[in-house]
Structure formats: C-alpha cells, structure tokens
Amino acid sequence: MTRKHTKPSLFLLATFLLFSSLYGQDGPLEGIEIHGNFEVYAQTYNEDSLIGAPNVPQKSGVNSFANFIATKGAFSAGARIESYMPPVQGFSANYGIQPVGVPYRYARFEKDKLDITVGNFYEQFGSGMILRSYEERALGLDNALDGLRVKYSPIPGIYLKGLVGNQRFYWQKSTGYIRAFDGEVSFNELIEKFNTSQLRISIGGSFVSKYEKKGITNLEIPENVGSWAGRTQLNYGGFSVLAEYVYKINDPNADNHYIYKPGQGILISTTYSRKGFGVNLTAKSIDNMHFRSNRDAQLNDLFISYLPALSRQHTYNLATTLYPYATQPAGEIGIQGDIIYKIKKGSKLGGKYGTTIQGNFAMINSLDTHQISNSTALDAEVYLPNDPNRTGYTANLWTFGKKVYYRDYNIEIDRKFSKSFKLKTTYIYMVSNTDVTLGTALGENVYSHIGVLDGLFKLASKHSLRTELQHMWTEQDKGNWAFVMLEYGYSPHWFVTVLNQYNYGNPNKILRLNYPTAQVAYVNKANRISLAYGRQRAGIFCVGGVCRPVPAANGFTISITSSF
Amino acid sequence: MKQLIILSILFTLVLSSCDYVNIPLEAPIPAPIDTSTIDTSVTNIGVDANGYPLIDTAAVNISTQKVFVEEFTGHSCTGCPAQSDKLLNLQADNGHEIIVATYHEGIFAKVELPDYPTEMRTTFGGDLHSFVEQDIDAYPSAMVNRTVFANFGNKYVFQAHNQWEGPIVERVNQANPTISMGVGAILNNDQTFMKIRVSLKTEVNLSDEHLLLVLCIEDSVIAEQKDGRLDDSVYPHKINTEYVHRHVVRSLVNTTPGLYGETVVPASGISADEWINWELNYGIPDNVVNAEHVIIVAAVFNVTTSEVVQVEEVHAKHID
Numbered sequence: 001m002t003r004k005h006t007k008p009s010l011f012l013l014a015t016f017l018l019f020s021s022l023y024g025q026d027g028p029l030e031g032i033e034i035h036g037n038f039e040v041y042a043q044t045y046n047e048d049s050l051i052g053a054p055n056v057p058q059k060s061g062v063n064s065f066a067n068f069i070a071t072k073g074a075f076s077a078g079a080r081i082e083s084y085m086p087p088v089q090g091f092s093a094n095y096g097i098q099p100v101g102v103p104y105r106y107a108r109f110e111k112d113k114l115d116i117t118v119g120n121f122y123e124q125f126g127s128g129m130i131l132r133s134y135e136e137r138a139l140g141l142d143n144a145l146d147g148l149r150v151k152y153s154p155i156p157g158i159y160l161k162g163l164v165g166n167q168r169f170y171w172q173k174s175t176g177y178i179r180a181f182d183g184e185v186s187f188n189e190l191i192e193k194f195n196t197s198q199l200r201i202s203i204g205g206s207f208v209s210k211y212e213k214k215g216i217t218n219l220e221i222p223e224n225v226g227s228w229a230g231r232t233q234l235n236y237g238g239f240s241v242l243a244e245y246v247y248k249i250n251d252p253n254a255d256n257h258y259i260y261k262p263g264q265g266i267l268i269s270t271t272y273s274r275k276g277f278g279v280n281l282t283a284k285s286i287d288n289m290h291f292r293s294n295r296d297a298q299l300n301d302l303f304i305s306y307l308p309a310l311s312r313q314h315t316y317n318l319a320t321t322l323y324p325y326a327t328q329p330a331g332e333i334g335i336q337g338d339i340i341y342k343i344k345k346g347s348k349l350g351g352k353y354g355t356t357i358q359g360n361f362a363m364i365n366s367l368d369t370h371q372i373s374n375s376t377a378l379d380a381e382v383y384l385p386n387d388p389n390r391t392g393y394t395a396n397l398w399t400f401g402k403k404v405y406y407r408d409y410n411i412e413i414d415r416k417f418s419k420s421f422k423l424k425t426t427y428i429y430m431v432s433n434t435d436v437t438l439g440t441a442l443g444e445n446v447y448s449h450i451g452v453l454d455g456l457f458k459l460a461s462k463h464s465l466r467t468e469l470q471h472m473w474t475e476q477d478k479g480n481w482a483f484v485m486l487e488y489g490y491s492p493h494w495f496v497t498v499l500n501q502y503n504y505g506n507p508n509k510i511l512r513l514n515y516p517t518a519q520v521a522y523v524n525k526a527n528r529i530s531l532a533y534g535r536q537r538a539g540i541f542c543v544g545g546v547c548r549p550v551p552a553a554n555g556f557t558i559s560i561t562s563s564f
Numbered sequence: 565m566k567q568l569i570i571l572s573i574l575f576t577l578v579l580s581s582c583d584y585v586n587i588p589l590e591a592p593i594p595a596p597i598d599t600s601t602i603d604t605s606v607t608n609i610g611v612d613a614n615g616y617p618l619i620d621t622a623a624v625n626i627s628t629q630k631v632f633v634e635e636f637t638g639h640s641c642t643g644c645p646a647q648s649d650k651l652l653n654l655q656a657d658n659g660h661e662i663i664v665a666t667y668h669e670g671i672f673a674k675v676e677l678p679d680y681p682t683e684m685r686t687t688f689g690g691d692l693h694s695f696v697e698q699d700i701d702a703y704p705s706a707m708v709n710r711t712v713f714a715n716f717g718n719k720y721v722f723q724a725h726n727q728w729e730g731p732i733v734e735r736v737n738q739a740n741p742t743i744s745m746g747v748g749a750i751l752n753n754d755q756t757f758m759k760i761r762v763s764l765k766t767e768v769n770l771s772d773e774h775l776l777l778v779l780c781i782e783d784s785v786i787a788e789q790k791d792g793r794l795d796d797s798v799y800p801h802k803i804n805t806e807y808v809h810r811h812v813v814r815s816l817v818n819t820t821p822g823l824y825g826e827t828v829v830p831a832s833g834i835s836a837d838e839w840i841n842w843e844l845n846y847g848i849p850d851n852v853v854n855a856e857h858v859i860i861v862a863a864v865f866n867v868t869t870s871e872v873v874q875v876e877e878v879h880a881k882h883i884d
Contacts, residue, residue: 218589222584377853381589
C-alpha cells in the first residue's frame with residue numbers, strides 16, 4: 001500500500017541549526033529570517049468503566065510538532081518535526097510507528113511570478129472537489145504532497161499550476177502518484193479596460209491524474225485514473241456566483257466496491273450582501289467521488305479530493321459533538337441557506353447597541369439511485385451478466401433520493417443589552433441519519449432540538465464571565481442532554497473554565513452520566529498554555545464534514561502552543 | 565520560457581493519464597451445463613392458457629426411480645472440489661439418473677473477507693443442515709434419498725465419495741417406481757418469475773401421505789473456492805476465484821416451509837394412475853445470479869418412511 005518514507009530529516013535539522021547559529025551574524029547567510037510555531041497536546045488516561053474509558057497501558061499520549069521556516073529573499077525552506085510518544089488516543093496508531101521524525105520539509109523559490117516548490121507542499125484547486133492537499137491537525141489528517149510544484153503567471157490574469165508527487169501516509173508515502181494541472185483566467189486582470197469594472201469574472205479548469213499499480217485482483221484495473229473540473233466565479237456589486245463541476249473516470253476502489261461508474265460532483269453557491277444584510281444559497285450533489293491515491297485506503301487516509309461540507313459548522317458543544325454531519329463521498333445531494341441581518345442600533349427592535357439575527361438551514365438526502373448489482377456480487381469479483389460493465393448502479397445527480405441524511409434548521413440572535421452584558425440565543429432543530437453518516441446502528445433517525453443561551457458579563461475592568469447554558473431534547477439514541485459552562489477571564493492572560501455535560505435523559509439510568517471538566521489557561525502574546533482535568537465523552541469530532549471518532553477518556557489534558 | 569516548458573511537460577503528463585476500462589472482467593466461457601440431458605426425461609410441449617408449462621405425459625419417466633443426492637459443501641473446504649468432481653462423474657456415468665442438490669452450509673461456507681466474500685448459504689439449506697448436523701463428521705457430506713442405509717453402516721449422511729458411492733450405485737436404476745413425475749419451468753422475459761408445473765402420476769395405489777419438495781437450484785455459479793489440488797503460485801492460498809459451482813441450492817420453492825415440502829397425497833391415500841398437478845408462479849430469488857442457469861428440482865417423500873420415492877429436475881427455459 002505504501003512505501004517507506006525517506007529520511008532527509010537529519011540533514012534538514014542540521015541545516016536549521018546552522019541557520020539558527022548564523023542568524024544575525026555577518027556572512028553569506030546574513031539576513032536569513034527564521035519563523036515557526038510549536039505545539040504540544042498531551043492527555044493522561046485513567047480507567048473509567050462507566051463512560052467506557054479503557055485502561056490505557058501507556059497511561060498517557062503526547063502529540064507535538066514544531067514548524068521552522070527560513071526565508072531569505074526569493075528563497076525559503078521549511079520543515080516540521082513531529083513526535084507521537086505515543087499518539088493521543090483517537091489519533092491513528094500509525095503515527096506511533098515512528099516516535100519522532102520530519103515528515104514535512106520543502107524548499108521554495110518565488111520570483112517574477114514564478115513559484116517553484118520541491119519537497120512537501122499543500123495545494124488546492126478550486127473548491128477542492130478535484131484536489132485538496134491539507135493538514136487538519138485536530139482530525140489527525142495530513143495528506144501533504146511530496147514532489148514538485150510549479151506556479152507561473154505568464155501575463156497578468158493568467159495563473160497556471162502544475163504538480164507531481166505522492167501523498168503523506170502517516171510516516172510513509174502513498175504508492176500512488178498524482179499528476180495535476182490547474183489554470184485560471186481572471187478577465188478583469190487580463191483585459192485592461194475591464195480592470196475597474198464592477199463585473200468581475202474568472203474561469204478555471206483542472207486536470208488531476210493518479211497512477212497506481214494494479215494489485216492482486218481478477219479485474220482489469222485502470223492504473224491511471226483521470227479527473228477534470230471546470231469552475232467559474234462571477235461578482236457584480238454585492239452579488240456573486242460560484243459554480244464548479246468535477247468528473248472522474250472509472251476508479252474502482254474499496255469504497256465503491258470496485259465499480260467502474262464514473263464519479264461526478266457539482267457545487268453552486270450564490271451570495272448577495274450589502275451593509276447589515278447577507279444571504280447565501282449553496283447546492284451540492286456528489287456521486288461516487290471517493291478519490292484517493294490508494295484505491296484500498298480507508299477512513300480519512302490519502303484523499304486527493306475534498307468535498308466541501310454543506311452544513312453549518314456549529315460551535316456549541318451539544319450541536320458540534322453529538323450528531324454532526326459527515327460528508328458522504330459515495331453520494332449525497334443537498335442545499336444550504338444562510339441569511340444574516342443586522343437590525344440598526346438605536347431602533348426599536350435593534351436596541352441601543354444593535355441586534356444581529358442569523359438563520360441557516362441545510363437539507364441533505366441520498367441521491368436518487370437505482371441498484372444494478374449488490375455489493376456481495378461486486379466484491380466476489382465475478383463476471384456479472386446483468387452488469388458486465390460493473391457500473392453498480394445508476395444515479396441522477398439532480399434528484400433527491402428518498403433517504404434523509406441530515407436536516408439542520410437554526411436561528412441565532414445576538415444582542416448587546418448594555419456595556420456590561422451581551423447575550424446570544426440559539427435554537428437548532430436537527431434530523432440526523434447517523435446510521436449512514438456516522439456508522440451507528442440505531443435503525444432510526446435522531447430528531448433533536450437544541451437551545452443555547454450564551455451570555456457575556458463584563459464584571460469590571462479586565463474581569464469577565466462567559467456562561468453557556470445548552471439543552472438538547474431528543475427521544476432517540478441517548479435521550480436528553482444538558483450542558484453548562486462558566487468561563488472567568490482576567491484579561492489579558494488568565495482564563496478559568498468549568499463545564500459539564502449531563503446525559504440526564506439516557507433511557508438507561510446507569511448511563512445518566514456527568515462529563516465535568518475544569519480548565520485553566522494562560523495566554524501571553526503568541527503563547528498559550530492550558531491545563532484541564534475531566535471526562536471526555538466518546539463521540540465524533542468533525543471539521544468541514546470530515547470526522548474522526550473520539551474515544552472516552554478521563555484524565556488531564558495539557559496544551560501548549562507558541563509562535564515565533 | 566523555461567517555466568512554460570516545465571509546465572507544458574507537467575500538462576502533457578497529466579493529459580495522457582487516463583485508462584478507460586470498458587469490460588472490467590471478461591465473460592467466462594459458457595458454463596458446462598448439460599441441459600439437453602437434464603430435459604430428456606420431461607418435455608415441455610408448450611404452455612397452457614395461464615402460461616404454465618404443459619408436461620408431455622407420454623415422455624415422463626415411468627420406468628425408474630431416480631436418486632436424489634443432497635450434498636453439503638463450502639467455499640473454504642479444501643478437499644470438497646475433488647469429491648464433488650467424483651460425484652459429477654458418477655452422475656454423468658449414470659445417464660443423469662442421479663439428481664444432485666448442493667447446499668453450501670457449515671463452517672466452510674461462512675463468508676470471510678477478503679478471501680471468501682460470496683454468500684451461498686440459504687435459509688432452507690441452513691435448516692436442513694441443522695437437522696442433520698449431528699450426522700455430519702466432515703465435509704463434503706451427502707444424503708442419498710434421505711435414507712438410512714442399514715448395509716452401509718446404518719448411516720444417513722455419508723462423508724466423501726468413498727462412502728456415498730455405494731449407496732448411490734445401489735439405488736440407481738431401481739425399477740417400478742411408485743410415482744412418476746414430470747417437471748416444467750417457463751421463465752418470463754425479464755427473468756424475474758418462472759411458472760412451474762409438477763405433474764405426478766401414481767403408478768400404484770398409495771396408502772401413505774406423500775410430500776412434494778421443490779427446490780430452486782442455480783447451476784454453474786462462478787465464485788471463489790479453495791481447492792487443495794491447485795498450485796499456490798498460480799492461485800494464491802489455493803483459491804480459485806472463478807470456480808464453477810454446480811447445482812447450488814438457492815431457495816426452497818414451496819410456499820409452505822418444511823424440510824420435506826408440502827402434502828400432495830393426503831394421509832387417506834390415492835389410487836393408482838391418478839395425475840396430480842402442482843403449480844406455482846415463482847419469483848426468482850435475489851441470490852440467483854443468472855436465471856438461465858436455474859434448475860427446478862422436485863422430490864416426493866413418503867411421510868411414513870421419510871424417504872424419497874421419486875425425484876426429477878428441469879432446466880428453466882423461455883418459450884420462444
């Protein structure tokens with residue numbers, strides 16, 4: 001599946017130490033600037049059978065990394081040292097294969113509209129539906145490319161990118177290679193007389209191909225899988241439209257039971273905004289768009305493409321952690337709308353300081369599909385007389401299927417009542433088909449109502465108190481939840497937080513548990529240190545529709561972040 | 565200019581990188597199904613007004629009682645293919661006087677990924693296997709006419725060819741059957757249903773209750789099979805992923821559940837030379853991969869002895 005990662009790490013480390021020692025001195029390396037950041041995230045583990053926290057033999061996990069970036073003129077180079085001793089529970093055990101290493105290093109040259117990177121880099125074409133290489137540390141996700149990237153703008157308004165490389169797979173590299181090209185034309189920059197036009201138009205196109213050797217299988221496997229995408233963006237005054245379509249040729253893989261159906265996806269987003277008012281409507285439809293550099297990869301590993309989330313990224317605990325939505329690359333169709341309106345301050349409704357009202361909805365269903373072959377027959381790798389092309393199913397990209405995946409209707413009212421008191425009130429109604437989106441086996445959708453009161457009291461100069469009262473009503477799964485949080489701030493350095501999640505409505509009385517946590521944090525300029533102790537509920541953590549399971553835990557959590 | 569050359573090279577690399585596959589897996593060579601032999605004992609001479617096959621009563625086998633062999637096997641059973649081949653040879657050597665139904669049941673029939681993904685177990689096969697499991701010492705095993713053979717170790721279930729050959733040979737070509745039987749099965753055009761008719765003729769006066777069991781069998785199913793005779797270097801783990809499974813039982817056809825089927829001759833009996841018709845418009849089950857490979861097997865049991873008194877089969881066909 002993967003090949004061993006090369007180890008230029010010692011060389012790079014030595015280079016950086018040399019840079020550091022010469023920093024500020026006279027010599028050929030004079031003028032080199034070094035920046036970076038550092039982070040440690042550690043947890044200790046106590047067994048807690050009630051919440052399902054296991055006895056972790058190593059008793060603790062520590063994830064840490066440090067980025068170093070050295071720049072001089074048009075040149076820059078960087079590296080990231082990572083260590084997992086061992087990985088924090090919930091992050092892939094694959095990180096623990098090598099306790100310390102340098103999985104990310106690069107050298108870059110940028111001059112005269114030319115930008116060349118060798119080594120590791122992150123990249124995104126358009127919305128990412130065809131290619132997005134990125135790092136999301138909270139998810140333990142890093143699909144950085146390793147190879148060569150060239151960006152060039154021959155004339156103003158034309159932007160070209162080309163790259164080759166393979167992807168990071170924990171401490172190894174994908175065996176599949178990626179070759180990609182992207183071009184974008186901004187007509188307003190290209191045509192001089194449109195430079196100042198209110199109407200702004202750009203178009204772009206991408207082509208991405210992966211090469212992966214055929215493994216042991218009876219099937220005729222396409223070793224080169226190509227994908228293309230076209231996009232356009234139009235802005236006029238406060239109005240804008242963004243549309244992107246992506247198509248992928250036959251890409252049999254473990255996610256789709258090795259069918260040869262092409263994949264496709266479309267994303268259309270329209271926005272209108274003016275002072276105090278904004279509205280957005282986004283529609284997305286996806287069919288068979290698992291696109292990875294290894295056809296047998298699973299979970300969040302080795303994705304070439306990223307399918308943007310079509311649901312609001314909630315920030316409140318109960319809405320975020322209990323029934324979040326995970327994007328379904330196999331197939332989904334949905335629409336999302338946002339509206340924000342600021343009622344003028346001084347008006348009857350707006351009050352002395354003004355009031356902001358924000359509404360949002362998301363409706364996501366299965367695609368309308370018709371099955372031709374079932375997964376058992378497909379997995380058997382036998383000739384299918386009724387489906388000789390192994391397309392598996394047919395789908396209509398424009399039609400909602402019958403299965404509800406997710407509904408989210410929410411409204412938020414944010415009002416400052418006085419100089420010392422501000423209140424945000426939120427109501428959320430969610431319907432979650434967790435069996436599909438989170439892999440549960442409930443056999444029914446979860447219908448939940450969530451109410452939130454988020455108050456900020458300014459007690460005195462430098463002293464503030466933030467409170468969050470949250471409640472979830474649901475008759476399904478684990479029943480009702482209550483959440484309370486108090487956060488005392490002594491600015492600019494100290495924050496003390498206590499919070500508790502209480503599953504008082506669990507149908508099983510033994511599982512009506514509290515999940516309390518206390519935390520103290522110290523912030524000084526670009527440095528932050530926090531120490532917490534408490535219970536962590538087993539659940540799902542999602543960022544942008546990409547999720548990872550979070551195991552139950554009981555113990556201390558220490559977090560240190562610093563930039564320099 | 566240099567930059568444009570680099571980008572052009574990358575662009576060319578990308579554009580030339582698409583492999584379109586039209587036929588991922590070639591159709592296997594037509595399965596070795598010998599339908600002509602299967603149909604010789606019964607002839608469909610057309611359909612009645614309701615679309616059910618008509619049985620040519622003049623062509624029905626009235627001279628012998630055929631032998632019903634029910635085999636238990638599994639896709640991860642290393643020694644099963646060799647034994648099954650011997651059973652098939654025995655069947656061929658005896659002019660298809662032997663009718664075989666193969667149940668994939670037991671520990672070797674479990675679906676185990678990634679090597680054994682194909683589910684060939686059935687509800688009926690599972691029930692029958694549970695019923696006789698205590699008599700199964702190894703796989704493959706087979707029952708012959710569901711008879712206990714006093715002269716063959718008082719056994720009901722026989723392990724492998726060495727054991728089952730004797731009882732089968734003993735029962736082949738037994739003359740003067742108590743029941744003669746013809747079977748017909750007509751597939752509809754979209755291969756979702758078939759109209760089945762079983763016509764029974766009593767050759768003697770019957771004083772016992774008799775049951776009719778009808779099974780849907782798919783012949784020549786292509787799926788994985790471990791086979792100890794294979795070369796590991798050609799077939800990893802000795803698994804042939806394109807093994808041709810013969811006579812795979814897919815489902816019970818009778819609408820009344822039961823290991824012996826449903827009553828066709830009442831306990832009060834019936835006199836000789838009577839014809840009994842059994843019909844069903846049967847929905848082809850989802851586990852059938854190719855409806856044109858379906859064989860309908862009908863077996864009649866004497867309730868008093870619980871033994872098979874006649875068995876017949878027919879290959880389902882379209883009416884042109």
